[in-house]
Amino acid sequence: MMFLRKIIELVPRPYLVNRCVFPNITRSKHTHHLKNVQPESVKPFDAIPGLTPLPVLGPIQHFISMIGFLGPQKTFYDLCKVFYEKYGSIVKLSIFARADMVILYEPEDFDQIFRAEDICPSRPGFQTLIYYRTELKKTTFDGVYGLTTAEGAQWRDFRTKVNPIFLKPKLVKLYTPALSEIADEMLLKFKKQLDNEENINKNFEEELTKWSLESVAYVGLGCRIGCLKDDLKEDDPAKILITCANDFLKYTWALEFRPSLWKYFSTPTFKKAMRTFDRQWETSEFFIKGAKRQISERSHDIPEEDKSIIEKLLAVDEKVAVMMASEMLLAGIDTVAFSVTSVLYNLAMNPEVQDKLREEIHSEKASKRYLKACIKEALRIYPVVSTNLRRTTKDHIVRGYHIPAGIDILSPNEFLSKMEKYYPEPTQFIPERWIVEKSNPLYHGNSHPMVTQPFGFGVRSCIGRRIAELEIEILIQKLIGELKVTWTGPPIETETKVLNAFKKPYHFKFEQL
Numbered sequence: 063m064m065f066l067r068k069i070i071e072l073v074p075r076p077y078l079v080n081r082c083v084f085p086n087i088t089r090s091k092h093t094h095h096l097k098n099v100q101p102e103s104v105k106p107f108d109a110i111p112g113l114t115p116l117p118v119l120g121p122i123q124h125f126i127s128m129i130g131f132l133g134p135q136k137t138f139y140d141l142c143k144v145f146y147e148k149y150g151s152i153v154k155l156s157i158f159a160r161a162d163m164v165i166l167y168e169p170e171d172f173d174q175i176f177r178a179e180d181i182c183p184s185r186p187g188f189q190t191l192i193y194y195r196t197e198l199k200k201t202t203f204d205g206v207y208g209l210t211t212a213e214g215a216q217w218r219d220f221r222t223k224v225n226p227i228f229l230k231p232k233l234v235k236l237y238t239p240a241l242s243e244i245a246d247e248m249l250l251k252f253k254k255q256l257d258n259e260e261n262i263n264k265n266f267e268e269e270l271t272k273w274s275l276e277s278v279a280y281v282g283l284g285c286r287i288g289c290l291k292d293d294l295k296e297d298d299p300a301k302i303l304i305t306c307a308n309d310f311l312k313y314t315w316a317l318e319f320r321p322s323l324w325k326y327f328s329t330p331t332f333k334k335a336m337r338t339f340d341r342q343w344e345t346s347e348f349f350i351k352g353a354k355r356q357i358s359e360r361s362h363d364i365p366e367e368d369k370s371i372i373e374k375l376l377a378v379d380e381k382v383a384v385m386m387a388s389e390m391l392l393a394g395i396d397t398v399a400f401s402v403t404s405v406l407y408n409l410a411m412n413p414e415v416q417d418k419l420r421e422e423i424h425s426e427k428a429s430k431r432y433l434k435a436c437i438k439e440a441l442r443i444y445p446v447v448s449t450n451l452r453r454t455t456k457d458h459i460v461r462g463y464h465i466p467a468g469i470d471i472l473s474p475n476e477f478l479s480k481m482e483k484y485y486p487e488p489t490q491f492i493p494e495r496w497i498v499e500k501s502n503p504l505y506h507g508n509s510h511p512m513v514t515q516p517f518g519f520g521v522r523s524c525i526g527r528r529i530a531e532l533e534i535e536i537l538i539q540k541l542i543g544e545l546k547v548t549w550t551g552p553p554i555e556t557e558t559k560v561l562n563a564f565k566k567p568y569h570f571k572f573e574q575l
């Protein structure tokens with residue numbers, strides 16, 4: 063700390079950025095005793111087992127390869143497993159310049175906290191994006207901070223405005239035609255390359271990302287943006303959005319999950335991140351203006367229930383509309399592309415499941431029961447978000463320990479979802495568990511309902527869930543309806559880069575039926 067202070071003293075004031083003070087990062091004193099509770103019956107927060115922090119650095123020594131027992135290459139899943147095996151059901155992590163974290167491994171325990179916090183839940187967002195919106199561009203955003211970064215009343219107001227629009231029953235009917243058209247184009251792209259397996263696998267992630275951006279952009283902006291064009295130029299606004307989405311994760315990972323001094327200095331990566339946020343916002347505004355023009359040029363008014371998400375958002379408030387679109391373009395791309403890859407990989411590895419699904423797709427029945435079960439099962443085994451998170455806003459007692467306000471509570475959903483305790487044959491892809499009767503030992507209801515939560519929990523859960531599910535269902539129906547997919551390599555592995563990601567290379571093989 064002394065060393066840091068010395069450097070800061072040497073730097074001329076205008077170059078110093080005060081990013082050290084973040085809202086909600088402090089917690090109430092651990093020695094503080096809860097009202098109405100016998101002090102001796104409640105163990106203090108600091109008594110929770112976990113990583114022993116070094117002064118100033120926190121438990122960083124555990125993450126340094128060769129010194130600690132963790133090593134730097136682990137996924138969140140691996141970390142959760144190591145902590146559980148070493149410390150048990152409740153684990154504390156203290157990391158320099160972050161709020162203290164507690165991982166709770168018993169679903170009843172995080173259920174208790176998540177429910178008690180579900181009136182206006184706090185979930186710490188990406189600190190760089192929060193800084194950009196609430197400090198650097200404070201006057202531009204003027205209190206409209208979006209769902210991913212807003213907290214308290216600002217989050218509640220925003221969510222109250224957008225919830226009815228996202229939850230309207232006609233959403234599926236409204237967007238199915240356009241999303242089907244986009245999925246058809248994607249299918250055509252695959253079909254054109256069937257005999258070039260190498261090419262398909264090399265470009266697989268990029269092509270899926272373009273499809274998911276095109277799909278979510280249609281919903282968020284109300285128009286096709288042209289991501290699926292073969293000759294996308296670097297300065298095409300669609301290409302800019304793809305680059306911004308990639309860079310967003312790249313820079314967030316570097317600044318917030320790796321050692322970085324961005325809170326004290328404008329490091330080169332920090333400057334690039336701010337430029338990315340600028341470009342992403344300007345491009346969202348550009349597309350929203352286009353959508354606005356199209357709506358105003360329309361000669362007739364259409365019934366309220368047929369109005370698109372964007373038209374309804376614009377009627378609420380233009381700033382909310384741009385912010386919501388901008389967030390959809392960040393949150394709705396890699397999440398959906400990863401989930402589709404997960405479904406396809408599991409179908410490729412389980413040909414009998416794939417055949418059964420294809421039978422449902424080709425049947426005259428309107429039911430998508432088995433398709434939905436396949437998606438649920440893929441998200442259970444490979445969720446894009448490994449752990450859910452809430453920051454406590456009040457005191458709690460869990461397992462006899464005092465947890466004060468300001469603590470980040472992690473529910474290790476991916477880890478729990480692969481435990482025999484909750485699901486028989488937990489690593490096997492068995493979509494039937496989501497549809498069998500209660501009497502069947504596979505029945506998913508035998509597990510605790512909080513164990514598998516790929517879209518999060520309660521009033522702060524994913525607002526894009528229905529859109530994501532619709533996009534995935536439509537694309538999988540098209541692909542599996544016409545193509546047979548197999549996997550020709552060793553089992554796929556994941557890595558954690560902010561979100562879960564699949565390690566390359568891919569080994570998909572698609573064949574025309």
Ligand code: HEM
Pocket residue numbers: 185209210221278389390391393394395397398401446447450451515516517518519520521522523524525526527529530531
């Ligand atoms: C399969 C795809 C997706 C998965 C697995 C997923 C998962 C999640 C999860 C776990 C959360 C945190 C929820 C919580 O804290 O309880 C979340 C939040 C969010 N997601 Fe998604 N998501 C997906 C797709 C999308 C899409 C397509 C959009 C945009 C339309 C979107 C927009 C958001 C937003 C804005 C939030 C913040 C909500 C809030 O804090 O009020 N997501 N998502």
